[in-house]
Amino acid sequence: MAAVEMQAVLSNGDGTLRISRTLRPTPKGTEVLVKVRSSGLNGADLLQVRGLYPPPPGWPEDIPGLEFAGEVVALGEQASNTLLGKAVMGIVGGGAQSEFVCIEQSNLVPVPKGVELKAAGGIPETFFTAYDALFLQGGLTLGDRVCIHGGAGGVGTSAIQLARSAGAEVFCTVRNEDMHKKVQDLGCITLSEEEFPGSGPYDIILELVGAKHLRSNLQELQQLGRIVVIGVGAGATSDIDLRTLMAKRACIRGSTLRSRHTAEKTILAREFMRHLNPLFASGTIKPIVDRYYSYKEASEAYDTFKKGGKFGKIILTWPT
Amino acid sequence: MAAVEMQAVLSNGDGTLRISRTLRPTPKGTEVLVKVRSSGLNGADLLQVRGLYPPPPGWPEDIPGLEFAGEVVALGEQASNTLLGKAVMGIVGGGAQSEFVCIEQSNLVPVPKGVELKAAGGIPETFFTAYDALFLQGGLTLGDRVCIHGGAGGVGTSAIQLARSAGAEVFCTVRNEDMHKKVQDLGCITLSEEEFPGSGPYDIILELVGAKHLRSNLQELQQLGRIVVIGVGAGATSDIDLRTLMAKRACIRGSTLRSRHTAEKTILAREFMRHLNPLFASGTIKPIVDRYYSYKEASEAYDTFKKGGKFGKIILTWPT
Numbered sequence: 001m002a003a004v005e006m007q008a009v010l011s012n013g014d015g016t017l018r019i020s021r022t023l024r025p026t027p028k029g030t031e032v033l034v035k036v037r038s039s040g041l042n043g044a045d046l047l048q049v050r051g052l053y054p055p056p057p058g059w060p061e062d063i064p065g066l067e068f069a070g071e072v073v074a075l076g077e078q079a080s081n082t083l084l085g086k087a088v089m090g091i092v093g094g095g096a097q098s099e100f101v102c103i104e105q106s107n108l109v110p111v112p113k114g115v116e117l118k119a120a121g122g123i124p125e126t127f128f129t130a131y132d133a134l135f136l137q138g139g140l141t142l143g144d145r146v147c148i149h150g151g152a153g154g155v156g157t158s159a160i161q162l163a164r165s166a167g168a169e170v171f172c173t174v175r176n177e178d179m180h181k182k183v184q185d186l187g188c189i190t191l192s193e194e195e196f197p198g199s200g201p202y203d204i205i206l207e208l209v210g211a212k213h214l215r216s217n218l219q220e221l222q223q224l225g226r227i228v229v230i231g232v233g234a235g236a237t238s239d240i241d242l243r244t245l246m247a248k249r250a251c252i253r254g255s256t257l258r259s260r261h262t263a264e265k266t267i268l269a270r271e272f273m274r275h276l277n278p279l280f281a282s283g284t285i286k287p288i289v290d291r292y293y294s295y296k297e298a299s300e301a302y303d304t305f306k307k308g309g310k311f312g313k314i315i316l317t318w319p320t
Numbered sequence: 321m322a323a324v325e326m327q328a329v330l331s332n333g334d335g336t337l338r339i340s341r342t343l344r345p346t347p348k349g350t351e352v353l354v355k356v357r358s359s360g361l362n363g364a365d366l367l368q369v370r371g372l373y374p375p376p377p378g379w380p381e382d383i384p385g386l387e388f389a390g391e392v393v394a395l396g397e398q399a400s401n402t403l404l405g406k407a408v409m410g411i412v413g414g415g416a417q418s419e420f421v422c423i424e425q426s427n428l429v430p431v432p433k434g435v436e437l438k439a440a441g442g443i444p445e446t447f448f449t450a451y452d453a454l455f456l457q458g459g460l461t462l463g464d465r466v467c468i469h470g471g472a473g474g475v476g477t478s479a480i481q482l483a484r485s486a487g488a489e490v491f492c493t494v495r496n497e498d499m500h501k502k503v504q505d506l507g508c509i510t511l512s513e514e515e516f517p518g519s520g521p522y523d524i525i526l527e528l529v530g531a532k533h534l535r536s537n538l539q540e541l542q543q544l545g546r547i548v549v550i551g552v553g554a555g556a557t558s559d560i561d562l563r564t565l566m567a568k569r570a571c572i573r574g575s576t577l578r579s580r581h582t583a584e585k586t587i588l589a590r591e592f593m594r595h596l597n598p599l600f601a602s603g604t605i606k607p608i609v610d611r612y613y614s615y616k617e618a619s620e621a622y623d624t625f626k627k628g629g630k631f632g633k634i635i636l637t638w639p640t
Contacts, residue, residue, distance in 0.1 A: 211562050229562045236563040242531050242549045243556040245574030252572045254565030 008098030011049040025102040033074035038121025055094035065096030069120030087111040106266040112280030122313035130159035142167040150208035210234030288312025328418030331369040345422040353394035358441025375414035385416030389440030407431040426586040432600030442633035450479035462487040470528035477608040530554030608632025
C-alpha cells in the first residue's frame with residue numbers, strides 16, 4: 001500500500017516555514033487519527049521553528065503545533081469505535097499544525113456544545129495552561145485577588161475568564177494601551193506596567209511575561225501568596241530576595257505542559273471535561289480569537305503572532 | 321497586691337545581654353503560666369538582641385526566646401485545671417528565655433515520655449520548624465531524596481531524623497569537616513559544599529544556610545522538586561533562572577513560624593502531638609543537645625552559638 005500523505009506546516013529550522021506534503025501518521029493501539037479543522041498558534045511554536053524549543057521525545061521534529069480541534073476519522077486497533085466521527089480537541093507535544101494528527105484517545109476532550117470547530121482549535125493549550133496554572137498550581141479559590149501579567153494574549157484571556165468564573169477579583173497588566181478596553185470587557189481591572197507596583201497585595205500572580213516582574217511580584221504578594229511562572233519570553237533571570245519569600249510564607253512555582261507524560265495529560269483532559277466544558281456550553285467562558293488564517297498563510301500568521309499586540313488567539317484553519 | 325517579679329534574659333538592644341529581674345506575666349483567659357525549666361537558643365534570638373528581628377506584636381520586646389519546656393504553675397480563668405503541674409513545651413513569639421512564660425493552652429505540647437525536661441526546651445522550635453518545612457511545606461513522602469543544607473544545627477539535626485523516619489533518603493551539606501561523622505550517625509550521607517553540585521537530583525532541598533545555594537539547588541532539583549527556604553543567615557538575595565523552574569515544574573517556598581497566629585500554632589501543636597510525640601517516646605527521634613548553660617551564663621551561650629560549629633542545640637536551664 002502506498003504511503004498516505006498530508007499537508008502540514010513544516011519548519012525550516014531557521015525561523016521560516018513552508019507548507020508541504022509529508023507522511024500522514026497512523027494511529028496505533030489506543031490512538032486515534034484526527035482530521036484537523038483548526039490549530040492554534042502558541043509562543044512555543046515560534047521558538048520551535050527557530051530551533052530553540054525542540055519537541056519532547058516521540059513527537060514530530062519538524063511540524064509545530066501544540067493544539068487542535070477536528071474530527072476522529074480512524075482508530076488504532078484498541079481505540080474505542082464510539083469515537084469515530086466525533087468532534088474533539090486536544091493538546092499534543094507537537095505536530096498539530098497539519099491536516100491529520102495522532103493522539104491517545106484518553107487525551108481528547110469533546111468540543112464543548114455551542115463552540116465552533118474552527119474556534120475550538122485555539123482552546124486546549126491556553127485553557128489547559130490557564131486552568132492548570134491558576135487552580136492546580138496556584139490553588140485559586142473564591143475571593144482570591146489575582147493579577148495576570150500579560151492579560152491580552154491567549155493564556156491571559158483564558159485565565160481572566162476562568163479566575164472570574166471562580167469568584168476571584170482579577171487584575172491584569174496589559175502593555176498595549178489600545179488593548180485595555182477589550183481586556184476589561186472580560187471582567188477584570190487593567191493596569192499599565194507602571195501601575196502594578198502598589199496595586200497589591202495579591203493572593204496569586206500569574207506570570208506570562210518574564211522575570212523582570214519578579215521583584216515587584218514578591219513585593220505585591222499577600223501573606224501565603226503564590227507566584228506561578230509559565231511564560232518568560234521577556235527574560236528568564238532575575239534577583240530574588242528570599243527573606244521576603246520567607247516573611248510572606250510565599251511560593252514561586254514554575255510549570256509547563258508540553259513535556260508532561262500522556263497519563264498526566266489524561267488527568268488534565270478529564271478535569272477539563274468536568275470543570276470547563278459546562279462553562280463553555282453555558283457561554284460563561286469562550287475562546288477569544290484575534291484572527292483566523294488558512295494553513296496556507298501560516299507564515300503570515302506567525303509574523304502576526306511575532307509582532308504582538310494581539311487579543312486572544314491566532315488560529316490556522318484546515319480544509320473540511 | 322505587689323507586682324511579682326522573675327529572672328529573665330534581657331536584651332540591651334546592641335547585641336549584649338543582661339540577666340535581670342522583670343515583671344512576671346499573668347495568664348489571662350485560656351492562657352497558662354509555665355515555670356520554665358529549659359529554653360533553647362535560636363538564630364532569631366541573636367538577631368533580636370541586635371535589634372534586627374523585632375518580635376511580632378503582643379510579645380515581649382526585650383526578652384528573647386522562642387521555645388521552652390517547663391511545668392504549668394498557674395491558670396487563666398478559662399484555662400483547663402487538668403493542666404496544672406503538667407510537663408509541657410511550646411513555641412512562643414518571644415519571651416521564653418525567662419523563669420516564667422505565658423502561653424495559650426492550645427499551643428502546648430506535652431513533653432514526650434522518656435524525654436528530660438532539661439532537653440525538651442530545645443525541641444519545639446527546631447522540630448516544629450523541621451516538621452512544618454519538610455512535610456507541610458515540602459510534601460515529603462516515602463522514598464523522597466532529600467538534601468538539607470546546614471545539617472549540623474538544631475533544625476538540621478531535627479530534619480535529618482524526621483526525614484529518615486519517614487522513609488526518605490537523606491543527604492546533608494555540613495561546612496565543618498569535624499562534624500561529618502556525628503551528622504552521619506543520625507542516618508544520612510554528608511557532603512561538603514563542593515560535593516553538592518552533581519549529587520542530585522533531589523525531590524526536596526531544605527535551605528537553612530542562605531541564598532548562595534539557590535542556583536545549584538535549582539540545578540540539583542528533580543522534576544516536580546521543592547526547595548523550602550527557612551534560613552538565610554548567609555545571605556538572602558540571589559539570581560534565579562525561571563526557565564529552569566518552569567522546565568522542572570519546580571517550586572520554591574519560603575516559610576517562618578514566628579509570625580503565625582495562635583490558631584495556626586494550635587494546629588501545628590496538634591500535628592506535633594499526633595505525629596512526633598510517639599516517635600520521641602519510642603526513641604526513634606531525639607533532641608540533639610550540644611551544650612547546656614545556666615541562664616546566668618546566657619552571654620556565653622550566645623557567644624558559643626554565634627561562633628558556629630555546634631552539633632544540635634544550645635539550651636539555657638532555669639532553676640527548678
